[in-house]
Amino acid sequence: MITKPKGTYDIYNEDAKYYQYINNVFESVASLYNYEYIRTPIFEDTSLFHRTVGETSDIVSKETYDFKDRGDRSITLRPEGTAGVVRSYIENKMYGEINQPKKLYYSGTMYRYERPQAGRYRELSQFGVEVLGSDSPLIDAEVISLAYRTLETILGDNVTVMINTLGDSESRNNYREALVKYLEPHLNELCSDCQNRFKTNPLRILDCKVDKENPILKNAPKITDYLNEASQKRFDQVLDYLRLLDVDYEVNPSIVRGLDYYNHVVFEFSLNEGVNATSIVGAGGRYNNLVESLGGPSTPAVGFACGIDRLMLILKEKKEIDINPNIDVYIMAVNEEERTKAILLAQDMRWSDIKCDYDTLDKGLKAQFKQADRLNARHLIILNSEDLAKGLITVKDNLTHEEQKIDEAEILDYIISNL
Numbered sequence: 001m002i003t004k005p006k007g008t009y010d011i012y013n014e015d016a017k018y019y020q021y022i023n024n025v026f027e028s029v030a031s032l033y034n035y036e037y038i039r040t041p042i043f044e045d046t047s048l049f050h051r052t053v054g055e056t057s058d059i060v061s062k063e064t065y066d067f068k069d070r071g072d073r074s075i076t077l078r079p080e081g082t083a084g085v086v087r088s089y090i091e092n093k094m095y096g097e098i099n100q101p102k103k104l105y106y107s108g109t110m111y112r113y114e115r116p117q118a119g120r121y122r123e124l125s126q127f128g129v130e131v132l133g134s135d136s137p138l139i140d141a142e143v144i145s146l147a148y149r150t151l152e153t154i155l156g157d158n159v160t161v162m163i164n165t166l167g168d169s170e171s172r173n174n175y176r177e178a179l180v181k182y183l184e185p186h187l188n189e190l191c192s193d194c195q196n197r198f199k200t201n202p203l204r205i206l207d208c209k210v211d212k213e214n215p216i217l218k219n220a221p222k223i224t225d226y227l228n229e230a231s232q233k234r235f236d237q238v239l240d241y242l243r244l245l246d247v248d249y250e251v252n253p254s255i256v257r258g259l260d261y262y263n264h265v266v267f268e269f270s271l272n273e274g275v276n277a278t279s280i281v282g283a284g285g286r287y288n289n290l291v292e293s294l295g296g297p298s299t300p301a302v303g304f305a306c307g308i309d310r311l312m313l314i315l316k317e318k319k320e321i322d323i324n325p326n327i328d329v330y331i332m333a334v335n336e337e338e339r340t341k342a343i344l345l346a347q348d349m350r351w352s353d354i355k356c357d358y359d360t361l362d363k364g365l366k367a368q369f370k371q372a373d374r375l376n377a378r379h380l381i382i383l384n385s386e387d388l389a390k391g392l393i394t395v396k397d398n399l400t401h402e403e404q405k406i407d408e409a410e411i412l413d414y415i416i417s418n419l
């Protein structure tokens with residue numbers, strides 16, 4: 001037997017309901033906020049991710065799925081959604097469209113070569129948004145609150161936005177200098193990854209999972225003390241809007257995010273209960289330099305991505321959505337004449353928005369009753385040739401247990417008014 005690749009899983013049965021529920025909530029919230037759907041390829045030119053996510057990020061340095069295709073091109077399975085959206089924005093000249101800013105949402109699978117464990121897979125699903133073409137703190141607040149309201153709908157009152165700012169380049173440079181100076185004498189007390197990060201991207205050390213509780217990092221200088229006036233003001237505005245919109249947030253100066261392209265506001269969505277390595281269910285930030293660095297016109301942008309797999313695990317634990325099967329009508333038929341009637345009736349009902357089903361396994365009546373029970377059918381339609389000859393249909397309402405014969409012509413109306 002061929003089995004699934006390591007770090008992947010199949011979404012079916014109960015999981016499929018959770019997956020669809022989460023996606024449906026997100027898609028309807030995104031649409032209410034006037035975001036448009038975008039779908040980009042699952043694989044891209046390898047260089048795209050090296051230039052966007054960054055050579056020194058965990059993702060590019062050790063997690064990408066890279067391969068040569070049959071035409072000897074270097075291809076990478078997308079590890080995240082932003083790079084493809086930005087590539088598409090530039091390639092399709094969306095910056096030239098009349099409607100600005102461009103507010104886009106996506107949902108789909110991403111690929112990272114990680115050590116698989118609960119809440120961490122090699123094929124993962126994310127939903128997210130990107131807004132390109134606005135530098136306004138209003139948009140920062142909109143993107144954060146869109147994600148927050150989506151997560152609140154899915155998980156209830158169990159999410160906090162951990163938020164920080166990386167400031168503009170002046171603030172960030174001043175901070176980097178101070179951080180390097182502080183860390184230098186302690187270097188050999190940090191993990192080997194951090195010693196490398198020190199050379200390539202020292203801010204990233206604050207994001208280290210190994211050294212997280214290390215007092216050296218806990219006592220490190222904070223970006224919040226190095227912001228220039230403009231950066232501080234901008235950050236305060238975002239926080240003001242978040243309070244106005246009643247979004248629960250906590251300023252956390254150690255949030256720097258693992259990707260190279262962020263500036264100004266960065267944030268993570270963290271569970272209030274059950275905190276562990278996978279309690280971060282989403283993250284994002286502003287990335288004002290990315291479009292230009294990929295060859296597009298200078299365009300400010302902000303976005304977030306949430307991990308659907310982790311949300312599924314949490315929902316499953318809480319069991320708050322109804323995942324039981326249920327249909328409106330189960331149609332029972334045994335002989336050929338009844339079966340022909342059943343498929344016609346089912347077609348009419350389905351196209352009248354009535355969810356229904358019937359036996360296709362040649363089962364007897366008793367087995368069909370059982371199947372109707374398993375599907376939690378609200379109504380049973382019990383076809384028989386004698387009734388049919390008189391133009392009648394027997395219906396049983398499983399809620400009221402009432403059984404009656406109804407004129408064939410009235411059956412759709414009867415079901416519709418009794419759902």
Ligand code: ATP
Nearest residue numbers: 119120121124258280281282283305306307309310
């Ligand atoms: P982590 O710190 O857990 O590795 P990350 O910083 O790499 O997360 P992002 O790149 O910001 O994660 O992705 C956004 C969200 O996607 C995460 O908050 C998480 O919920 C989810 N996610 C990331 N990696 C995985 C994975 N391997 N499996 C399942 N979900 C993931």
Ligand code: MG
Nearest residue numbers: 058059112258
């Ligand atoms: Mg990661």
